[in-house]
Amino acid sequence: MKELERPDTAALRTKYPDAFERPAAARLATPAMIAAALAVLIFGLHDLGFEPAKFIAGLHQLGWITLMMIPPDPGTSLPLYLRALGETLSIALLGTTLAATLALPVSLLAARNIVPPNIIRFPVRRFLDSIRGVDTLIWALVWINVVGLGPFAGVLAIMVSDFGALGKLFSEAIEAADKKQVEGIRASGGNALHEIRFGLMPQVLPVIAGQVLYFIESNTRSASIIGIVGAGGIGLQLAEQIRVLEWQKVSFLVLMILVAVAAIDFISGKLRFAIIGRRAVA
């Protein structure tokens, strides 16, 4: 067998010093970042009261809870739970639709290619951002103060918090639209409203429809928890059963949520692809 030729390491070393001896700063950057991240982690664990004894005791307790969850059993309240699940789905569907309806006109104001002046766009965007910064649960609490306990407060909470998110997404979709169609409308003498209606909307609507469907999906999840603060739906049942330690019912409710989310996922996935074709939604 032929021996491989030994490379001339010394010559290579002088030729490419960087490959053999990276500068200390470059070599130390990654370990330093990891060390810093770990330091904050350890500080956090200490500050948040993580003690091994407490943690192990909790795990032990958690093991018991898991054992008590098996088998999932609704007891006699199955009809009640089905109703609650229906309520949750209603909240998600209605809240998202209302949010989309409200967000569409506002998103036009936030899009650069519709409203060029920064003086309008900037406040609209910050407004949407601040709505988005407040969690759905907080909005639910606010609406409970206004319309009282119940699923209606949940609808309004989902509507407001999604208004912020959808407004931003819609305006991004509008900004990504092709300008040529709009110019065509303008060239044939259309006014600004015509431009939006015939030049922009046909391009943007399929994208928006996909996003709305995606939000209905993710809102099924949000709607299933806003009941925890009293805004209707299956979360109310869930929180109650956890508080009274009925673990078999808890696991049944969790299973119901999982199945419902999977079903909605499946349906809206089909619809989404039917509307936009086999393309990923941004």
Next chain:
Amino acid sequence: MTIAVSILPEQRLAALNAAYRQAVARKRLRLFAGAMLSIAALILAAIGAEVNLRTLFTYFGNFVSYFDRILTLDSGQRVWTDPGEWLWGWYKWLKLLGETLLISYVGTLIGAVCAFGLNFFAAENTSPAPWLRFLVRRLLEFARTVPGIVFALIFVMAFGLGPMAGVLAIAIHSTGALGKLFAEIVENADMKPVEGVRSTGASWLSCMRFAVLPQVSAGYVSYALLRFEINVRESSVMGFVGAGGIGQELVVAIRKFYYSDVSAILLMIVVTIFIIDITTGWLRARLFGRDARS
């Protein structure tokens, strides 16, 4: 100059027109049926969610006046006229906000590490065995579909009140969400380096370490930062169920009608989230260029 436009014979024109009308009519019918279906679904949903427009109109004034009230101090002045009085509890609130940030940081990091440990088993191209992939995928799916706050509720029962429950809830939820995203990055990775490393007789572990990891680590960090942003928002409500952070203080203020406190705490939360969003956005842009922002 005139341009001659050839006009089709009458008969042919009629046939084409009829075909066109038929096509349009079919499309309109489909659209109409779709619209009717969705309207029916919405009406059903409105009944299911006990929507009551009368309540809304009667109480809509409340919504507006709620903001009026939370922007008014006990003395009847507007909050911004006396910031000292408005933000009287800023020291305590800042500490709680710090706790919220710490909860989401520790939770995201633990979640990212767990997701990192699991994602190679969940990705189609790197998983050592199909049954393992199936198992890990279902596990991740479970972890991300159950809402974080439900985990928090259960953990509060197991670990007692306090931030520990919040951290663990966020960690589990992040594991599920990040595990899926990480696995998708791995599935998009180039497999040629893996073949190269394997051809030298390396083990599975070395393949992952030397062929896959260098391609995917930047994407991992980018997604983990995005997750951190989301988790800050989520941990701000963990206190609602007793799992630590600013939420506890907020829920007390809302329930007990300490109006000006509500607006003060909300302001601090929103500003914190702004700062975090801007900082992580800047960090991601610096680390990975503008392309990685998706």
